[in-house]
Every structure is written in structure tokens, then in C-alpha cells.
Amino acid sequence: MVAPPDNDVIWARSLHHSHNGSPGLGGVSVGVRDGEILAVTGPRGSGKTTLLHCLSGQLVPQQGEVWYNSVPLHTMGPRLREQLRRDRFAWIAPEPQLVPELTTWENAALPLLLRGTSHRAAKKAALEWLERLDIAALAKKRPHALLQAQRQRVSVARALTASPSVIFADEPTAALHRADRTQLLRTLTTAARSHDITVVLATHDVEVAALADRAVALLDGRRVSTVTLPAVSDTEGRSACSLSV
Ligand SMILES: Nc1ncnc2c1ncn2[C@@H]1O[C@H](COP(=O)(O)OP(=O)(O)OP(=O)(O)O)[C@@H](O)[C@H]1O
Numbered sequence: 001m002v003a004p005p006d007n008d009v010i011w012a013r014s015l016h017h018s019h020n021g022s023p024g025l026g027g028v029s030v031g032v033r034d035g036e037i038l039a040v041t042g043p044r045g046s047g048k049t050t051l052l053h054c055l056s057g058q059l060v061p062q063q064g065e066v067w068y069n070s071v072p073l074h075t076m077g078p079r080l081r082e083q084l085r086r087d088r089f090a091w092i093a094p095e096p097q098l099v100p101e102l103t104t105w106e107n108a109a110l111p112l113l114l115r116g117t118s119h120r121a122a123k124k125a126a127l128e129w130l131e132r133l134d135i136a137a138l139a140k141k142r143p144h145a146l147l148q149a150q151r152q153r154v155s156v157a158r159a160l161t162a163s164p165s166v167i168f169a170d171e172p173t174a175a176l177h178r179a180d181r182t183q184l185l186r187t188l189t190t191a192a193r194s195h196d197i198t199v200v201l202a203t204h205d206v207e208v209a210a211l212a213d214r215a216v217a218l219l220d221g222r223r224v225s226t227v228t229l230p231a232v233s234d235t236e237g238r239s240a241c242s243l244s245v
Pocket of ligand 1: 019020022023042043044045046047048049050051088204
């Protein structure tokens with residue numbers, strides 16, 4: 001077995017996975033460096049979600065290896081994988097997945113409450129991120145009273161409140177209008193950079209991918225290129241990208 005490189009927080013080798021016979025991944029290898037924002041790009045059905053599910057331990061690939069900081073996820077039992085996901089990872093889905101019975105701040109604080117953090121400390125952390133996402137005024141409202149864009153900001157707040165090592169964001173702005181999309185992504189990427197959080201961002205949108213440090217492209221479940229993006233010129237994001245396949 002080959003040891004994963006030291007500077008990769010996540011390292012996957014030769015991942016193969018099919019969904020009931022329909023091919024999802026056909027031998028993808030990828031390393032995610034500590035603290036980087038990595039975009040996984042590709043058209044619909046290219047395997048982005050399947051790859052993120054494998055890297056985050058939600059899915060065990062039928063073949064291949066996934067390592068998180070030298071810990072093998074592919075041989076780990078479901079309970080340990082679930083614990084690792086709860087303690088180290090956060091997930092942002094294309095559509096906000098909030099608990100309807102809980103208020104905004106309770107939804108944002110949920111990962112900390114599940115870890116046993118005190119009510120007071122969890123609320124404080126949640127409110128700080130809700131403030132940064134400009135939705136602190138909605139802290140006591142329930143999801144049904146919020147707009148879609150506000151609900152997705154709560155999802156982002158929840159991911160950041162957990163102080164994860166890695167955030168997996170699967171098309172996090174797919175359901176948003178352009179202005180909401182830009183603001184949400186800027187907040188997410190700026191917060192991740194300032195808190196040394198690694199982000200794996202699945203997107204088919206080149207403007208979204210341009211906010212990343214690096215992009216890997218998938219096509220039909222296979223990796224087709226790596227795109228290295230130029231250094232960030234400001235704290236708000238990137239304006240251009242260049243190809244180095
Ligand atoms: N649960 C499933 N059951 C059957 N086939 C699936 C399932 N999930 C994914 N697939 C198939 O696996 C392939 C890869 O899908 P995946 O969702 O990973 O791609 P994607 O790039 O994320 O696409 P999208 O942008 O549409 O979300 C597609 O052909 C898809 O139809």
C-alpha cells in the first residue's frame with residue numbers, strides 16, 4: 001500500500017464506483033492539500049457528487065483508497081466514519097437541508113450541540129457566523145419563514161460553526177440567483193482561508209471554480225485535467241484563471 005503524501009489532507013487513489021451498474025467513477029485519483037480550496041468541475045453526471053461522497057466518507061468506493069490525514073476511510077467501519085464526519089467534516093448541499101422544527105441559530109449550532117458543546121457556547125458560535133452572513137436578525141425564525149438564499153446562508157453558517165477541517169460543498173449555489181451566489185461564495189471562501197479550512201467544491205460553473213486555488217475536471221467519471229489558478233489578488237476572490245493541464 002502506498003502512503004499518502006504528508007501535505008495532502010485528503011488523498012484518494014484509483015476510485016471506482018458504480019450505482020446499480022451505472023458508472024459513477026472510473027478510476028479517479030486526487031489529493032487535496034491542507035488549507036486549499038479545490039474545485040471539482042465537470043458537466044452534469046460526470047461524477048462530482050459521487051467523488052465528494054467518497055472523499056467525505058459518505059460512500060465507500062467499490063475499489064480504491066481514501067485517506068484523511070493518513071487515516072484510511074475505505075477500511076473504516078460505519079460508526080467511526082460517522083464520528084469522523086461529525087467531528088472533522090462539514091457538508092453543504094445544493095439545496096439547504098435544515099431541520100424545520102429548529103430555529104435559525106439552532107440549525108447553525110446543531111453540529112456543536114451534537115458534539116456535546118454547551119448550549120451557551122454553541123449559541124455564541126452560531127450567532128457569530130450568522131452575523132458574518134448578515135442573517136443574525138433571523139436567528140429566532142424557523143426555516144419556513146426564510147427565503148431560499150437565507151436558508152442556504154444558514155447551511156453555510158452551520159458548516160463554519162462546526163470549525164471543520166474540511167468543508168465539502170456540492171454545488172452550494174446551484175439554487176441561488178447571481179447576486180446571492182456571489183455573496184455566499186465570497187463569505188465561504190474568505191472564511192475558509194482565514195480559518196485554514198480546506199474546501200472541496202463541486203461545481204459546473206466556471207465563475208465558481210475561479211474562486212478556488214486549483215480545479216480538477218471530471219468527464220464521464222474520469223479525471224481529465226488539473227487547472228492551477230493564479231494567486232488571489234484580493235480577499236474577495238479570483239478574477240481569472242489559467243490552464244496548466
Ligand atoms: N443513486 C444513484 N443511482 C443511480 N445512478 C446514480 C446515482 N447517483 C449517481 N448516479 C449516476 O452516476 C453518474 C455520476 O453522477 P454524479 O451525481 O456523481 O455526477 P455529478 O457530476 O455530480 O452530476 P450533477 O451535476 O448532475 O449532480 C451519473 O451517470 C448519475 O446518473
